[in-house]
Amino acid sequence: MSSTMRAFVLTGPREYSVQEVPAPEPVAGEVVVDVERAGVCGTDVEFFTGAMTYLHQGHSAYPMRLGHEWAGTVSAVGEGVDPAWLGRRVMGDTMLGDRACRRCRRGHQHTCENRQEVGIRGGRPGALAERIAVPAWSLHALPAAVDPVLGALVEPGGNALRAAQATGYADRVLVLGPGTIGLLTAMFLRAAGAEVHLMGVDDGRFARSLGFGNVWTRATLPDLPFDAVVDATGASDSPALAVDLVEPAGRVVYIGLSGEPSPLDTRLLVLKDVTAVGVLSGSPGLAETITAYASGAVDPRPLVAATVGLTEVGAVLAGEYRAEGPGPKIHVDPRS
Structure with missing residues (x-):
């Protein structure tokens, strides 16, 4: 195994390069995974900007x-790790709690104050590289039916599953924002x-191609009672809109994040007896x-519009890459 590898390194806002970096070594309790697919997320774009x-x-x-x-295949294991992990296709939890604090002990390690987040927080390197090192306890084995494409969609899928669950699986649900998370939800x-109803800013052609017939814009949204509304947008006015649109005694679920504070009149929450739920992570739903x-x-x-190599990641993050497919998600194969 080579002692170095290629990785996409972000050195500052809109500054990046594909570098030859030291390959990770499996320390005690951790594994090294050969990355087969990695997804580009809106969070990555925020770091880029x-x-x-x-x-x-x-x-x-x-x-x-x-x-x-x-998603990838385990190629090395550290001391104390079951060697049965070797050669297994896996994906891993993003949120790595300290496993000692009160939140972790209560099963909420994804909210741990001292957590690392893979490729995001605490200096834990991410998967836009040929290999990645992660704790063995964070792994989820993937069955044969879940290929690398599906494996790299498990993490956003876990977030979407939790958003769907938070609606209480109501009879009629409106999802604001038919991007990756909205469509998965x-x-x-x-x-x-x-x-299921979806509301976006265009004609919703892609959502309709996935079999969703109830796709609207704000101007065309029918006057229907929505038992739950999921805000999967990044718009600062959507949280308030969700409360406006939901039925009294309904549920609003917030999984999208705006780049600026979102005004919300909590009096309307109270007067409509609305239950509001925030979803931070896919960890409990993986x-x-x-x-x-x-x-x-x-x-x-079908959400994956294209698969690119590491040298094309910068263009993807900058919004300059034009995929052939209509889906909202771009995947990266670091081996290409």
Whole structure:
């Protein structure tokens, strides 16, 4: 195994290069994974532009290696790790709690104050590289039915599954923002039998190609009672809009994040008796997402518009890459 590898390194806002860096070694309790696919996420774009809050809070700093949606094959294990992991295709949890604090002990390690986040927070290098090192306890084995494309969609799928669950699988659900997370949420809701509506800013042609017939813009949205509304946008006015649109005694779920504070009149929450839920991470939903993908209950493959190499990541993050496919997600194969 080579002692070096290629990795996409972000050195500052809009500054980057593909570098030859030291390959990770498996320390005690960790494994090294040969990365087969990694997804590019909106969070990665925020780091690229310099807007990501963690940069200003001191949780993250340049230079950094992005990539938290990934799948690959275990190629080395550290001391104390079961050698049965060798050769297994896996994906891994992004959120790495300290496993000692009260939150971790209560099963909420994804909210650990001292957590690392792969490719995001605490200096833990991400998967936009040929290899990645992660704790063995963070791994999820992928069955044969879950290929690398699906494997790299498990992390965003876990977030979407949790958003769908947070609606209580209501009878009629409106999803604001038909991007990757919005469409994945809609897929999980549909699989559970909900009547799903989507609202975006265009004609929704891609969403319709996925079998969603109820696709609207703000101007065309019908006057229907929505039992739950999921905000999967990055618009600062969407949280308030979600409360406006939801039925009294309904549920609003917030999984999208705006780059600026979102005004929300909590009096309306109270007067409509609305339950509001925020979703931070896919961690608690990863295993169930893998099961849904393996069974075919949810198939997110059409969301991937293209697969590129490391040298094209900068153009993707800058919004300069034009994919041939219509989907919202770009994958990276670091081996190409």
